[in-house]
Amino acid sequence: MDTTARADWKLTYRRDCPSRTVIEVLANKWALYVLGALRRYDRPMRFNELRRVLDGITQKMLTQTLRALERDGLVSRTVYPTVPPRVEYELTALGVEAGQLTAAIADWSVAHAQEILTARGRFDERDAAPPAPVR
Amino acid sequence: MDTTARADWKLTYRRDCPSRTVIEVLANKWALYVLGALRRYDRPMRFNELRRVLDGITQKMLTQTLRALERDGLVSRTVYPTVPPRVEYELTALGVEAGQLTAAIADWSVAHAQEILTARGRFDERDAAPPAPVR
């Protein structure tokens, strides 16, 4: 690993740190889901297949997310000039690495969802229960 | 780890999977930064200290993010009834776990920022360079 990454970590939180622009691509639910799905299935996937898997994503967001990931070199896009057209998306080596990180978040969230939802419920209950009105 | 998390991973991508609400709290740049900072400094931190560290965050977003993390049981909030008021934020055990995942993303982004920014430049160049006009 790059040692400078660890030495200068305080810089990560500076507004002008270039890594912020990278983090902000990854810190996005759809990017996280797309990377996750591509990593889980571990094979090239077509546009509509991804769309079906990522329940609830709109075509616009899927296109947009795939473009952003392709732009950053995390996903490769291959067009087969057939008819009907066929386009396959696949993780690059870099994308596989990123996918492992985002998949870890997804896994962890699934594993702790119940626990967290319970905490959330407790918090909301306190919040929703104002101090007994003075009488 | 929870075995069901791995067995049912396809469910992660379903719209109604409860884990989605958890993922979506984590898949947020400010949450990622806050967890990262608390984990890096590894000690309770005060509101304005966090604000200074997280260059560019507004008071509103910091409050909002801390609330969300507190609600989900990832951060604890301790008020010392002194004057002036003093409030300390600290990661819970759960928050430390989540912080490791988000810090991994931050580290990775820093380590690969240059590489990714280069890819981004290449992509934008192609994009901005339409095919040479026929002559």
Add this chain to the structure above:
DNA sequence: CTGAATCCCAGAGGATACTG
């Protein structure tokens, strides 16, 4: 010092229709 409350708006993101 640690917030809560308002105002405001650019832009994220959904729905729908059209195209090669």
Add this chain to the structure above:
DNA sequence: CAGTATCCTCTGGGATTCAG
């Protein structure tokens, strides 16, 4: 099938002000 193009809504999030 794999998009692009619009339109339109809603909210993330910044700036500012006030309060305990």
